[in-house]
Amino acid sequence: MRIESGRPATVSSGRKIPTHPPTVPLAIDDLTVAYHSKPVLWDVDLDIPEGKLVAIVGPNGAGKSTLIKACLDLVPKASGRVMVYGKPYARQRSLVGYVPQRESVDWDYPISALDVVAMGLYGRIGLFHPVRRSHKDAAMQALEHVGIAHLAKRQISQLSGGQQQRVFLARALAQDAQLYFMDEPFAAVDAATEAAIVSLLHELKEQGKTCLVVHHDLATVSQYFDWVVLLNMRVVAAGPTEEVFTRERLKETYGGRLALLDEAGNALHGISAIKQS
Template identity: 60%
Template structure:
């Protein structure tokens, strides 16, 4: 069993209108995969459907060979930054600790070793100096890193990240990509919804091209071709992107 993720015939519909149709792909263990497609292609929806956060109309998802259940604790999820209220009364360390809640179990408070793990994760993402800061007072990139730290302490085998690179500074982008490579080194699998076409070949081993339907999925150097991209983006692939692709 060398597949981290197996998705079979997943279909999602809102108000009878299909947003994703018959998506089927597999992700081998220990790779970094990008989910790429235009706005409204259903990238976030796909991740949410896989994790049971959105209802699937049909299809099966297996993670590490088992039907996915949130309780399995094999999956870490980094949602888009905009999904929470950053004015919430809490600090960076506290948010990171939330990643331990699944391990701590009902009714109990985080232990010293949980706090130590959270501090270690904040160190890894370069946020140690800000651990007691209220989350509103962090920059967008710093908030993203706190979310990553929270996912790290989950100690999962497969990670799903929804647009972690959006709206972050260059330093954070470097920090995130270093972290993704670290995760890969230690045998974890990471699936990332990604927007920036230019960095796909550099960052990711595997690519899923998506536009409501699955256009292609496989090793980046096979899948990430001009022809396939045009099929994914239709006429919307901008001239700028095209010239850059040719130059590559």
């Protein structure tokens, strides 16, 4: 058994008492992850309130995807623990939905869009049980929800990037989770898909669901999300977008790189000013 660092979780009676109330969808304590003894995430503490659309923002290599994967037990944790609605994640799998990066699967796999969506139900169907008509119907509904029911029978490589992303979202919808992890759902999608994803996120929020989204486009953060986690190996800041998503904090998160962008921007302005004069 792993010895957990941080505050003790047991009292003298020996019974485990949750340090986080069961209304907190995601509580991360002292999470550290290392690849080949090089730390990728260092001592991450996070409490995510219910019903928020949360953007995880940070430079490349900041550990954004790793944070999601560590929460889902997809990469080993060096230390720390992850509680979902007050209990360890391993006991709450059915409450958690996952949208991996689009490039993480082989789109030439012999499978139709509908069958990919039905995969979201496999956990609930259970071992040895086959996929039934009712499951396919549920998958079809999820496809309708993201507006591509007419493509249900298509082999998945015959879909556009945006449509493929919608298939993944439909699969997450079919999972009918309370807490969603989405790894760059907005990466390389068309404008219509982007709008569809945003309205889907708001729908989930209205149902009291919580979404953690790895997001790259700084320009749309304050428009799409009401909560932000600024990450660069450590949590630089986390909180409501209007409080956390500030110029200073971003500079702190991106280090010199954002400053460099600024300088480049200023330089370009300078050049064009000279040309105009």
